[in-house]
Amino acid sequence: MKNIFLIGALACAAMSASAQTHVYKAPSFDQNWSIGLDGGVMTSFDHHAFWGDMRGTFGLHIQKQLSPVFAIGVESTFGVNTASWVENNPAVIAAGYDLTGNSSAAIDRFYVGAYGGFNLFNLFGGHRCGERRLFDMELVAGAGWGYEDPLHQNYFVTKAGLNFNFNFSKEFTMSLKPAMNFNMTGTEYDRLDVDQTSAAYSKRKSVFSFMVGFTYNFGPGFVCAETGDEAELAELNARINALRGELDACMAATAANKAKVAAL
Numbered sequence: 001m002k003n004i005f006l007i008g009a010l011a012c013a014a015m016s017a018s019a020q021t022h023v024y025k026a027p028s029f030d031q032n033w034s035i036g037l038d039g040g041v042m043t044s045f046d047h048h049a050f051w052g053d054m055r056g057t058f059g060l061h062i063q064k065q066l067s068p069v070f071a072i073g074v075e076s077t078f079g080v081n082t083a084s085w086v087e088n089n090p091a092v093i094a095a096g097y098d099l100t101g102n103s104s105a106a107i108d109r110f111y112v113g114a115y116g117g118f119n120l121f122n123l124f125g126g127h128r129c130g131e132r133r134l135f136d137m138e139l140v141a142g143a144g145w146g147y148e149d150p151l152h153q154n155y156f157v158t159k160a161g162l163n164f165n166f167n168f169s170k171e172f173t174m175s176l177k178p179a180m181n182f183n184m185t186g187t188e189y190d191r192l193d194v195d196q197t198s199a200a201y202s203k204r205k206s207v208f209s210f211m212v213g214f215t216y217n218f219g220p221g222f223v224c225a226e227t228g229d230e231a232e233l234a235e236l237n238a239r240i241n242a243l244r245g246e247l248d249a250c251m252a253a254t255a256a257n258k259a260k261v262a263a264l
Contacts, residue, residue: 031219032065038177040211042079056080057209063117068127068222071117075142077209079109105149111157111181113144129224132170138163146183156185163213170221175213182206 038061043054057080063073121136139162146157161179168174183205 025223027219027222032217032221033219034063034065034173034215034217036061036063036173036175036213036215038075038077038211038213040177040209042077042207042209045206045208055082057211059211061213061215063215065219065222068122069119071119071138072114073117074112074114076112077110077211078107081106081108108149109147111144111146111159113142113157113159115140115142115159117163127222130221132167132221134167136165136167138165140177140179146181155183158182158184161209171217173213173215173217175215177209177211177213179209179211180206181209 038059040057041054042057043050057077059075059077061073061075063071065071117138117140119136119138121133140160142159144157144159146155147153159179159181161177164176166174186205
């Protein structure tokens with residue numbers, strides 16, 4: 001995972017840091033939303049069988065782009081019941097729980113949460129008004145609720161990942177989405193047994209996922225505000241200056257007339 005973030009940092013460093021400042025038209029609430037489907041694999045770092053415990057996963061995400069750099073969204077992911085992580089969990093077995101079979105549910109674990117996304121290319125390389133790069137990258141961080149069956153375990157989850165986005169058009173995006181989910185609270189049957197919350201950020205209670213997302217984008221993106229026609233602005237400035245001259249002349253004439261009235 002560290003290598004993924006290192007690659008992302010190097011890619012951003014290679015881009016120009018001299019981003020131009022633009023004034024964007026404020027999009028309406030119903031603009032710059034996106035919705036997408038995700039599918040891929042996930043596996044738990046709690047066991048040694050990294051490949052053996054791998055299972056399919058799929059999900060849905062809805063996102064609102066607030067600026068060229070920052071977006072917020074909600075997502076849900078579902079784990080397909082093809083590998084029993086509970087049976088292979090030494091902590092559960094040592095606790096004496098009788099788990100002799102997999103869950104009968106087709107979907108035996110899921111996650112629902114909110115996230116924020118930072119577009120690193122737009123942050124460091126600037127954004128062209130009304131345009132979308134062919135390729136860009138987002139840093140994603142989120143939190144939400146996790147659930148596992150058959151023990152009906154509920155826990156608090158934090159998430160970190162990267163989205164490698166291939167923008168085939170303004171409307172369609174395909175993304176490669178590696179991410180890590182961390183169980184921050186443990187469960188009744190499998191406690192964290194840690195004194196500090198930071199210890200929850202360990203591979204013991206983490207899940208790695210690699211998904212491919214297909215997204216449809218609504219809205220025009222971020223379009224620069226029009227600055228107006230330069231010739232028209234010059235004409236308006238000339239008229240304003242002429243009116244100022246007439247006002248000064250009127251003020252001078254008024255002052256002269258006051259002086260005559262005082263003399264009379």
